Amino acid sequence: MIKSALNVVTVEPRDEMAGETAAPLVELVDVARHFDVSPPWLNRVLEGKGRAVLKAVDGVSLAIASGETLGLVGESGCGKSTVARLIVGLYRPTRGEIRYAGRRIDVDGARHAARREMQMIFQDPYASLNPRWRVADIVAEPLRAAPADGRPARAAIGERVGSLLEQVGLVAADGAKFPHQFSGGQRQRISIARALAGSPRFLVCDEPTSALDVSVQAQVLNLMRRLQRELGLTLLFISHNLAVVHHIANRVGVMYLGRMVETAPTKALFAEPQHPYTRMLLEAVPDLALTGKPRTAVAGEVPNPLDPPAGCAFHPRCPYANERCRREVPVLKPVRRAAGILGEAACHAVQEKRLGSTVVTQMTMRDPG
Amino acid sequence: MAADALLAVKDLRVEFATRQGTLVAVDGVSLTIAPGEVLGVVGESGAGKSLTGAAVIGLIDPPGRIGAGEVWLGGRRIDNLPPEGLRRVRGREIGAVFQDPLTSLNPLYTIGRQLTETMMTHLKLSSSATRKRALDLLAEVGIPAPKRRFDHYPHQFSGGMRQRVVIALALAANPKLIIADEPTTALDVSIQAQIIALLKRLCREHGTAVMLITHDMGVIAETADRVAVMYAGRIAEVGPVADVIHRPQHPYTQGLMGSIPSIIAEREELAQIEGSMPRLTAIPAGCAFHPRCPHAFDRCRRERPELMAAGRTRAACWLVA
Numbered sequence: 001m002i003k004s005a006l007n008v009v010t011v012e013p014r015d016e017m018a019g020e021t022a023a024p025l026v027e028l029v030d031v032a033r034h035f036d037v038s039p040p041w042l043n044r045v046l047e048g049k050g051r052a053v054l055k056a057v058d059g060v061s062l063a064i065a066s067g068e069t070l071g072l073v074g075e076s077g078c079g080k081s082t083v084a085r086l087i088v089g090l091y092r093p094t095r096g097e098i099r100y101a102g103r104r105i106d107v108d109g110a111r112h113a114a115r116r117e118m119q120m121i122f123q124d125p126y127a128s129l130n131p132r133w134r135v136a137d138i139v140a141e142p143l144r145a146a147p148a149d150g151r152p153a154r155a156a157i158g159e160r161v162g163s164l165l166e167q168v169g170l171v172a173a174d175g176a177k178f179p180h181q182f183s184g185g186q187r188q189r190i191s192i193a194r195a196l197a198g199s200p201r202f203l204v205c206d207e208p209t210s211a212l213d214v215s216v217q218a219q220v221l222n223l224m225r226r227l228q229r230e231l232g233l234t235l236l237f238i239s240h241n242l243a244v245v246h247h248i249a250n251r252v253g254v255m256y257l258g259r260m261v262e263t264a265p266t267k268a269l270f271a272e273p274q275h276p277y278t279r280m281l282l283e284a285v286p287d288l289a290l291t292g293k294p295r296t297a298v299a300g301e302v303p304n305p306l307d308p309p310a311g312c313a314f315h316p317r318c319p320y321a322n323e324r325c326r327r328e329v330p331v332l333k334p335v336r337r338a339a340g341i342l343g344e345a346a347c348h349a350v351q352e353k354r355l356g357s358t359v360v361t362q363m364t365m366r367d368p369g
Numbered sequence: 370m371a372a373d374a375l376l377a378v379k380d381l382r383v384e385f386a387t388r389q390g391t392l393v394a395v396d397g398v399s400l401t402i403a404p405g406e407v408l409g410v411v412g413e414s415g416a417g418k419s420l421t422g423a424a425v426i427g428l429i430d431p432p433g434r435i436g437a438g439e440v441w442l443g444g445r446r447i448d449n450l451p452p453e454g455l456r457r458v459r460g461r462e463i464g465a466v467f468q469d470p471l472t473s474l475n476p477l478y479t480i481g482r483q484l485t486e487t488m489m490t491h492l493k494l495s496s497s498a499t500r501k502r503a504l505d506l507l508a509e510v511g512i513p514a515p516k517r518r519f520d521h522y523p524h525q526f527s528g529g530m531r532q533r534v535v536i537a538l539a540l541a542a543n544p545k546l547i548i549a550d551e552p553t554t555a556l557d558v559s560i561q562a563q564i565i566a567l568l569k570r571l572c573r574e575h576g577t578a579v580m581l582i583t584h585d586m587g588v589i590a591e592t593a594d595r596v597a598v599m600y601a602g603r604i605a606e607v608g609p610v611a612d613v614i615h616r617p618q619h620p621y622t623q624g625l626m627g628s629i630p631s632i633i634a635e636r637e638e639l640a641q642i643e644g645s646m647p648r649l650t651a652i653p654a655g656c657a658f659h660p661r662c663p664h665a666f667d668r669c670r671r672e673r674p675e676l677m678a679a680g681r682t683r684a685a686c687w688l689v690a
Contacts, residue, residue: 075557075558075559076557183645185645186645213413213414213584213645213646214413214584214586214625214628214629215413215624215625215628215641215642215645216413216645217628218627218628218629218630218639218640218641218642219641219642219643221630221639222638222639222641225638240557240558241630242558242632243587243629243630243631243632244630246630246631246632247630247631247636247639248630270632270633280559281558281559282632283562284558284559284561284562285558285587285632286561286562286565286585286587286588286590286591287587287590287631287632287633288586288587288590288614288626288629288631289631289633289634299563301527301529301530301559301560302557
């Protein structure tokens with residue numbers, strides 16, 4: 001088992017980012033997660049209602065290289081949080097493979113060892129900390145849960161908790177307090193300390209700063225960047241806030257209705273967005289630098305995920321959609337940017353070169369109202 | 370204070386009586402809004418921005434109360450009106466849009482009924498004219514097929530569409546002022562862009578002034594004419610939006626602007642204001658920001674600064690005195 005984990009180091013890098021030549025630490029291959037949201041059996045019989053399946057994630061492939069921060073963005077319901085939960089094993093995939101360090105972790109029995117190397121940080125620091133536990137116990141939990149052979153001695157745990165709290169900008173004495181004695185930003189620091197307790201290699205952060213005020217968000221983002229640098233962590237950073245992802249990620253994946261529509265190194269993605277949905281998102285973000293600029297809004301809303309459009313799911317909102325887009329689901333293919341071949345996009349229009357690389361302002365539509 | 374202001378708030382103080390004593394959540398806030406102007410009010414949670422909006426519209430719930438100050442709308446004082454008079458001002462002269470469209474709409478009534486009821490209460494119109502105006506409004510806020518949607522219930526609309534209905538409701542009686550408290554916070558970015566564009570266009574066309582309360586500087590940057598930055602219940606800085614964003618004078622505004630990640634600028638490290646906003650029970654003496662301020666000196670700890678002209682804005686800071 002250990003041998004096979006070390007052997008799979010010959011996967012091609014996804015793009016030409018510097019230093020990204022190692023094998024992916026985490027890899028998803030055509031992963032899907034469907035939820036059965038059918039009405040109860042009696043209603044189906046009496047009211048003639050059919051079964052209903054929600055395809056929260058529908059065929060996502062991605063690779064996260066060791067030491068990289070992959071940002072995952074998209075609007076609510078696009079499946080980004082489901083991807084996070086699939087990776088850490090809170091959901092089982094309906095289809096596809098999830099690998100960690102080359103080994104499949106989506107099958108029973110295989111998950112356990114990898115799980116010790118990954119941790120998750122959640123959005124709401126109020127809900128994710130047990131209000132009845134002292135902070136020291138919260139942070140020590142991953143240490144105490146470690147298997148007996150790797151578990152540190154009781155005294156060593158106390159010491160380690162103190163140094164973890166200091167690492168995230170709190171003081172060791174804070175361990176004696178309860179979560180309610182801390183502000184939102186401080187609680188998120190406690191969540192981070194807890195996540196770091198088991199010395200993980202891989203952190204999954206699901207909207208870790210979305211519940212925080214901007215000045216506090218800046219503190220937490222700076223902290224996460226510093227810790228990542230110092231500890232060589234690999235991060236999956238999920239957020240609906242493009243500016244936050246721009247700040248923290250090396251590479252970004254954009255999701256729409258359960259599918260990945262574009263991935264690229266952060267700079268390339270923000271400089272030259274390819275997929276019409278990515279362009280639309282970037283257009284829609286209000287930014288301080290744009291004072292006075294008329295805001296271009298895009299028509300339409302995310303369709304009902306229970307009844308997604310045929311072909312490309314974005315076609316009803318896309319000004320470039322043609323017959324092929326309505327029929328055929330596009331797949332991710334590498335795209336050419338000014339800086340070379342970087343990233344991938346799942347769009348017929350991009351692949352057929354029907355739209356250039358910098359036509360952002362022409363394609364977005366005004367508010368229809 | 371400008372004589373031609375549509376809304377003038379003078380020395381507003383909102384306080385809460387608790388067993389531990391009186392907590393002052395809004396302390397000596399003065400601001401004006403000209404007809405047709407969009408004033409952004411920003412601040413982090415607990416800064417008092419929502420309470421300022423609620424005080425203008427007379428919606429401070431006990432144990433909260435307006436402890437001092439005056440609210441003038443179109444030359445008339447409205448904060449001391451009896452409940453019935455205030456109710457008439459609300460809706461007729463001031464419309465409101467809140468963060469969560471689901472809680473602003475009655476789930477048991479069709480949106481058509483809610484719209485016509487609002488109009489009947491405030492405007493003298495025949496029922497057929499009311500219905501026609503309601504349909505026009507729904508079309509104006511971008512609801513597709515308004516005739517069919519008229520008889521739908523709120524749960525049959527998506528979040529963005531619901532917020533459009535709420536905006537239609539706010540505009541129903543042609544108010545001169547709209548208080549919009551985090552109107553786009555619950556919405557996705559693409560829908561948020563639609564709602565902002567809509568609010569801007571409608572206010573321009575109707576000449577409605579807006580008090581836009583939000584924590585999102587990006588929204589303010591694209592929408593507001595002027596902006597007031599609040600901290601711990603007071604206005605830290607107020608001025609034209611471009612000046613406050615690009616040439617902030619108050620150290621808090623400077624820190625706030627630097628801490629916002631951008632999709633354009635490349636920043637290695639975000640500017641960081643250490644600590645967090647003080648609790649209402651422990652607002653520091655002198656300038657409330659001094660414990661977090663990198664430039665604080667002796668006077669800041671002793672004496673509370675009022676708003677003073679600084680550059681092209683006005684800032685409550687001894688540095689600019």
